[in-house]
Amino acid sequence: MASFSTNEFKGGLKIMLDGDPHSIVENEFVKPGKGQAFSRTKVRNLKTGRVVERTFKSGESVEAADVMDTEMQYLYTDGEHWHFMNPTTFEQLGADKTAMGDAHLWLQEEAICEVTLFNGQPLAVSPPNFVELIIKETDPGLRGDTATGGNKPAHMETGAVVKVPLFIEEGEKIKIDTRSGEYVSRVK
Amino acid sequence: MDSTGVLEVSTPVLSHAATTDPQLHSFKVTAGGQPCYLHTSPEFAMKRLLAAHQQDIYQIVPVFRDAERGHKHNPEFTLLEWYRVGMDHQQLMDSMETLLRGIFKTFNKPWHKPQRKRYTVLVEAVLGCDMCAVTAGKIKHYFESKGRSFPPGDLSVDAALDLLIDTFVLPDFAEDHFTYITDYPASQAALARTATDSQGNAVASRFELYFGSLEIANGYHELADADVLLQRIEQDLQTRKENALDAVTVDSHLIAAHQAGFPACAGVALGVERLLMLLSEVSSIDQVLAFCFERA
Numbered sequence: 001m002a003s004f005s006t007n008e009f010k011g012g013l014k015i016m017l018d019g020d021p022h023s024i025v026e027n028e029f030v031k032p033g034k035g036q037a038f039s040r041t042k043v044r045n046l047k048t049g050r051v052v053e054r055t056f057k058s059g060e061s062v063e064a065a066d067v068m069d070t071e072m073q074y075l076y077t078d079g080e081h082w083h084f085m086n087p088t089t090f091e092q093l094g095a096d097k098t099a100m101g102d103a104h105l106w107l108q109e110e111a112i113c114e115v116t117l118f119n120g121q122p123l124a125v126s127p128p129n130f131v132e133l134i135i136k137e138t139d140p141g142l143r144g145d146t147a148t149g150g151n152k153p154a155h156m157e158t159g160a161v162v163k164v165p166l167f168i169e170e171g172e173k174i175k176i177d178t179r180s181g182e183y184v185s186r187v188k
Numbered sequence: 189m190d191s192t193g194v195l196e197v198s199t200p201v202l203s204h205a206a207t208t209d210p211q212l213h214s215f216k217v218t219a220g221g222q223p224c225y226l227h228t229s230p231e232f233a234m235k236r237l238l239a240a241h242q243q244d245i246y247q248i249v250p251v252f253r254d255a256e257r258g259h260k261h262n263p264e265f266t267l268l269e270w271y272r273v274g275m276d277h278q279q280l281m282d283s284m285e286t287l288l289r290g291i292f293k294t295f296n297k298p299w300h301k302p303q304r305k306r307y308t309v310l311v312e313a314v315l316g317c318d319m320c321a322v323t324a325g326k327i328k329h330y331f332e333s334k335g336r337s338f339p340p341g342d343l344s345v346d347a348a349l350d351l352l353i354d355t356f357v358l359p360d361f362a363e364d365h366f367t368y369i370t371d372y373p374a375s376q377a378a379l380a381r382t383a384t385d386s387q388g389n390a391v392a393s394r395f396e397l398y399f400g401s402l403e404i405a406n407g408y409h410e411l412a413d414a415d416v417l418l419q420r421i422e423q424d425l426q427t428r429k430e431n432a433l434d435a436v437t438v439d440s441h442l443i444a445a446h447q448a449g450f451p452a453c454a455g456v457a458l459g460v461e462r463l464l465m466l467l468s469e470v471s472s473i474d475q476v477l478a479f480c481f482e483r484a
Contacts, residue, residue, distance in 0.1 A: 007255060029258025030354050032396070033406045033459075034378050035211055036347035037256070038339060038354075053337040055351070058255065060341060 002064040006039040006056050014046070014067040017054060021046045021065035021118050031058070046116065046123055047098075065118065072115045074107045082107070084115055084122070095122035103127045105160040106178045127178045132187050133157055134173050141169040151183075192283070194244040194270055199233030201226060201250065205439035208424035209378065210431060213254035215263075225436065226252040229457055230269050231379070232442045235410070238271055238453060239445035246270035248460065259472045260402065263481050266460035273453045277380070277393050277409040280454035281368055284397070284405070288366065295467050302366035302397070307373065308389060311349065314356045319373070319389055324348040331355070346375050358401035366404075370395045379420065380408035397458075399466045407456030414446035 004015060009027040016022070022043040031037035037058035044051045046067065056062065072084035072093070081094030082104055095115065099122045103113065106127040116124040138154035151163040154174075162176055164183045173187040189196065206214040206225035214225040227233070230249050237245055248268050256263055272280055285302055292299045308319045315322060315330055327348040331338035336355060343351075353369075361367045374382045377392035385391045393409035411417055421438055428435060464476040474480040 007257075029256070029261055030351070031211075031256060031258075031261065032350055032354070032403060033457075034209065034376065035350040036343075037211070038351055040337075055337040055339045057339045057341060057343065057347070060339070 003061040004064055005061050006058050009039050009041060014065040015043070016063040016065045017043065017045075020048075021067050021123065023067075025051060029058075046118065066120075067123065068117050069114050070117060071112055074109060074111045074113055076109065077104070082125070084113065084125075087112075093117075093122055095125050099123055100125050104158075105156075106131050106133075106158055106176070108133070108158060129177065129179060130175055130184065131178055132173055132175050133160070135164070135168065135170055138164065138168065138170050141167050189246045189270065192244075194246045194272070197234065197237055197245045197247050199230050199237070199247065199249070201252075203227055203233070203439070204437060205232070205441070206436040207232070208421050208428065208436060208438060210424055210427040210433055213256075213434075214436060215252045215254050216434070223437070228253050229267055231455070231457070232439045234269060234271060234455070235450065236441055236445045238273070239448055239450045242273055242451045244270070244272050257481060259474075260462070260465075262461070262473050262477060264484070265473075267457045268460050268463075269455065269457040271410070271453050271455040273451050275454040276452075277370070277395055277407055277454050280407055280409075280456055281370075281395060281397075284407075284456065285366075291463075291467070297467070298364070300362075300365045302368055303362075304368045304370055304395075306371045306385075307369050308371060308385065308387070308391070310357050310369065311352065314352065319387075322349070327352050346373065349373070349376075358398065361398055361401055363400045365400070367398045368395045369398065372396075377411070377420070378408070379411050379417070381411050399462075402462055402466060403459070404462050404466070405456050405458035407454060409454050410450070410452075412446065412450040412452060414443060414450075417446050418443060 004013060009024055011024055011026065013024045014021055015024065022045055024041050025044050026042040028040045030040050039056045039058060041054050042051055043054050073087050075083045075085055081096055082100055083092055083094050085092050103125040111128055113128065114126040115122050133156040135154045136157045139152050150166050152166060153161050154164040154168065155161055162181060162183050164174060168174065175184040175187050177184050203225055207228050212228045214228055217224050217226060229251050230247055234245060246269065248266060250264055251267050252264050254263060272283065289299055311322065312319055315326060322345060324343050324345045328338045371385055371391040372394045374390035374392055377394060380392045380394035382390055382392055395407050396403060397405040461473050461476050465473060468476060470476065
């Protein structure tokens with residue numbers, strides 16, 4: 001079984017703790033000049049997202065987590081699972097609600113997503129950083145109002161609700177940053 | 189150093205022998221087919237000079253410690269190490285204050301008189317029990333009660349104390365102030381003399397200097413007795429064996445120097461990069477190195 005020594009610890013390394021895959025967020029080397037060395041880490045549980053502190057004696061080994069980020073294409077949902085395809089091997093996998101989180105709110109068919117696999121199964125799904133979606137429903141636009149800086153909620157075809165400027169109309173296509181959920185621009 | 193009559197010396201970086209300290213990992217190199225080591229501090233060679241010449245000495249020199257890398261550690265760094273004949277560790281702390289105060293004046297930094305805190309008092313204040321009753325299990329329990337992580341596996345009481353000091357004592361030290369921790373447990377004496385404190389605990393005549401929570405220097409009222417030195421080395425080798433660490437070559441010259449007669453003296457090693465870090469108010473050692481280890 002693959003393992004990592006504390007000397008190899010760094011941000012982003014995936015390790016197994018208490019049976020769950022974790023990602024190292026921060027690693028601090030602690031050692032008095034004449035004394036025991038430790039690695040004091042902050043780790044994120046990749047299943048729950050919780051960040052906790054874990055300290056190890058230097059030189060200890062920790063089991064590696066079989067976690068891999070891979071680009072996959074979104075195909076469709078059957079209501080329970082969201083199905084993705086590896087564009088090179090054509091292998092298909094279904095991600096459940098927990099793995100999807102809020103990602104489904106941004107997904108259009110054929111979107112390329114980053115799917116985190118744990119032991120070959122989807123653990124988390126990240127939508128593309130930017131998506132272009134059509135507005136299904138919003139209050140009527142105030143033509144020419146580009147100066148007041150106000151905004152209003154707009155319902156997207158995928159289910160997300162985004163705050164858009166007042167001049168944006170129903171049926172328009174807009175660009176959104178999925179990391180913040182914020183409107184970026186109109187798409188012409 | 190020059191103005192106080194301390195003589196600058198230069199000693200080899202490459203040695204046939206290494207420190208036996210189980211917490212220090214010497215870089216092993218091969219010279220003409222023979223295993224040799226890069227020194228982890230100039231202590232042994234400077235002590236040989238002290239035995240031969242009984243004179244105050246100092247040097248600024250690169251040292252090497254394997255498996256030490258982090259925001260405050262680089263495997264290659266610089267020590268300012270010096271020895272004062274006839275002084276004990278308390279007197280050395282006084283003279284060190286004069287030196288640091290001068291440096292702070294040069295750099296126009298506000299000076300606060302360093303505080304001296306006894307190790308036992310600091311630990312007892314955190315754990316609420318007598319030093320002699322402290323166990324690794326008690327320390328683990330304390331970490332858990334505070335919701336802090338304690339490492340899995342077996343830890344010696346000294347290792348657990350190291351983590352306790354780092355986690356619960358150092359963060360409370362006044363920022364921008366120097367603090368000395370004095371009178372370490374006798375089990376952490378390294379090459380310092382031991383004495384008995386007023387509560388009857390065996391303590392090491394040793395101190396560490398911190399600036400805020402940053403360790404700056406480590407000093408001893410130096411162990412002079414050759415027999416005790418041999419016992420400590422034996423103990424180190426035993427610990428190295430138990431922990432499956434490299435069985436290093438013992439410095440027979442150091443032992444011979446102590447047997448020939450070692451002067452009563454106090455010595456201290458100061459991390460030059462750490463001093464530069466605090467003077468330039470940066471939090472990473474990389475910011476005071478031309479090229480950190482990854483780029484060396």
